[in-house]
Amino acid sequence: MLNAYRDFLFQDIYKFAALVEDCVDDPTTFLELGIEDNESLVRSLVKPQKVSFLHQYIFVMIQVWQSRDYRKNPDSYEDTEPSRLRLVFEEYGIPLTPYPLDDNEVSEALDDTRDEDEDDAEVDTGQIFYGWFLENEASFLWYWAQVADEVFHIVFANRRFLQRFGSALADYLETELSVDSVGRAILGSKIKRLGRCPGWLKTAVFHRDHGRCVFCMRDLSALIATDRRLHLDHIVPLNRGGSNDPSNFQLLCEGCNLQKSDGPARAGRLYIPWWDY
Numbered sequence: 001m002l003n004a005y006r007d008f009l010f011q012d013i014y015k016f017a018a019l020v021e022d023c024v025d026d027p028t029t030f031l032e033l034g035i036e037d038n039e040s041l042v043r044s045l046v047k048p049q050k051v052s053f054l055h056q057y058i059f060v061m062i063q064v065w066q067s068r069d070y071r072k073n074p075d076s077y078e079d080t081e082p083s084r085l086r087l088v089f090e091e092y093g094i095p096l097t098p099y100p101l102d103d104n105e106v107s108e109a110l111d112d113t114r115d116e117d118e119d120d121a122e123v124d125t126g127q128i129f130y131g132w133f134l135e136n137e138a139s140f141l142w143y144w145a146q147v148a149d150e151v152f153h154i155v156f157a158n159r160r161f162l163q164r165f166g167s168a169l170a171d172y173l174e175t176e177l178s179v180d181s182v183g184r185a186i187l188g189s190k191i192k193r194l195g196r197c198p199g200w201l202k203t204a205v206f207h208r209d210h211g212r213c214v215f216c217m218r219d220l221s222a223l224i225a226t227d228r229r230l231h232l233d234h235i236v237p238l239n240r241g242g243s244n245d246p247s248n249f250q251l252l253c254e255g256c257n258l259q260k261s262d263g264p265a266r267a268g269r270l271y272i273p274w275w276d277y
Contacts, residue, residue: 006149011088013150016062020151023061024165030172032064033057036181045169045243046191048201054165054247055192059148063141070133082132092141092146099132100219126180157208159250163267166248170265191238205232205249213253214268215260220253231257236265256270 082099211221236242
């Protein structure tokens with residue numbers, strides 16, 4: 001039984017979920033995580049962690065993309081973003097210093113961002129927004145961490161995305177991870193199968209997949225099937241570079257799991273609709 005609840009506000013998550021989906025198609029995005037020398041991050045691929053590798057990927061993609069866009073295109077944000085974010089941060093209970101609005105505050109903000117030999121005419125007022133962002137960067141990191149958890153809540157239910165993510169990660173680990181890196185030393189030639197799957201992960205995958213084999217839709221809940229034999233299957237098989245990250249598991253019956261075996265990565269595409277049409 002699931003006995004913990006989270007207060008999810010779902011602010012900006014669909015924008016960021018779309019961002020993460022786009023990022024997965026670019027293998028260089030995995031470089032942003034610094035996998036090679038991040039021992040704890042690499043170990044999360046070997047042994048499932050509640051703050052999964054996918055959690056951390058989502059957070060880094062949001063952080064890198066949004067902070068970079070704030071730096072490169074501050075003018076496109078300065079008119080509406082501060083007031084919008086003030087309301088969002090209030091809802092999340094995250095502190096945010098006021099945005100400079102009157103002439104004196106604007107002048108002071110410009111002075112803070114202007115080089116000594118730069119005159120007023122050459123200063124882009126978009127620098128005010130970026131300076132305000134830097135002043136509040138700790139609050140933004142706090143906000144992005146919460147949003148990343150909410151985005152995970154959405155994309156974890158999308159097994160086709162999980163297949164794309166797992167396959168992209170497998171390709172990166174095979175082609176880009178240096179043989180003499182800390183990450184490669186931990187992972188070896190391939191990740192080993194779990195001796196025992198954590199109960200919290202079994203529960204999560206079972207509930208996400210509605211207690212049914214995601215290939216044939218056989219009921220595995222024991223409410224109907226008295227001979228249930230459920231298997232947590234690696235969407236991307238370990239022999240094909242898959243990991244033990246929670247994002248790489250799906251629920252299969254014994255027959256479908258044996259048939260899939262170590263074949264190509266494949267995620268269940270069948271879903272139970274909320275109601276019949």
